[in-house]
């Protein structure tokens with residue numbers, strides 16, 4: 146049985162710390178990580194937690210203690226990972242579209258770097274030659290992922306160097322004798338079908354022989370987790386089996402076994418997270434019964450931005466008769482969390498919980514409408530700890546020059 150926090154535990158947290166509040170359960174993160182290492186126990190695999198999903202230092206430190214490395218998407222995420230205690234060799238910086246100066250900064254910090262443009266590859270080669278191993282992010286021209294906005298490997302995507310430019314990559318690499326340690330692809334988020342990864346590996350198999358110092362192929366993140374009841378997740382056991390089979394039937398031309406890296410974000414932290422809101426107002430109209438909570442897309446933007454489905458439950462009236470509601474926020478824009486959703490009867494003051502709120506929840510929040518960002522609470526070994534205090538009014542003025 147998968148680990149979940151009970152309604153009572155969640156309601157107690159909301160009573161103690163107020164709403165809106167993000168809550169993260171350590172046990173669930175551990176459960177997910179264990180699934181990964183168990184599935185891949187017979188493969189030389191390293192996991193890098195894609196920390197863009199959730200970067201609270203307490204979460205980074207907890208994940209570090211479990212064992213994975215960390216994948217970053219900006220120099221500041223690299224610095225946060227260092228701050229959390231990850232040594233540079235356990236930090237991967239998969240850059241995209243960044244200024245070369247940021248790549249130089251990452252090199253100075255000693256972290257692993259994936260470069261995603263010919264332009265930065267050229268600059269890197271010119272300046273550093275063979276002295277510092279790097280990875281290359283490729284665009285494999287594969288359409289994958291749960292929504293077009295989170296598909297990153299297709300042929301109109303800005304990410305990576307298109308595979309059809311492999312000749313140009315080779316010529317830059319040869320020109321400067323660049324040390325290519327890994328080839329990277331990340332095709333999207335919420336990839337249910339493991340054959341997408343198989344296709345990615347097959348694309349890479351054609352390119353691998355060109356890089357004689359290659360040690361790693363990095364297949365990015367994107368494992369799907371269940372969002373709805375009875376929803377499925379990526380079958381990682383099947384994926385591990387297919388990865389093993391592929392590598393067994395395509396030995397690396399150099400004769401050296403390649404290590405496989407993955408960068409899971411959602412898989413590790415989506416389900417550990419709960420976002421608790423309080424019902425401000427119930428409004429009966431001919432179109433719908435609107436339930437307005439003390440939040441909006443300033444706190445959880447996924448439903449509005451990606452049409453993402455987040456399960457919602459009324460944890461303070463779980464036995465109430467079921468009715469149909471539209472759950473909306475209090476932002477001065479249309480900020481619908483859910484249309485026509487069946488919930489146990491909702492009363493003003495009830496707590497509504499949004500599930501799967503760990504990944505890209507708080508992390509994508511803002512101060513829009515000059516509202517305050519929520520608090521974050523971490524639950525570990527039965528103890529609750531406030532890991533970010535709720536914004537206060539002064540935070541809105543903090544960087545303004547008056």
Ligand code: LLP
Pocket residue numbers: 195198216239295331333334335365366367368408409410411412447451504505
């Ligand atoms: N590696 C790279 C290079 C990535 O760009 C990403 C996510 C990941 C790993 C982790 O992907 P995951 O395992 O979390 O699916 N905000 C969107 C998701 C954007 C993902 C961006 N890149 C959402 O809330 O659905």
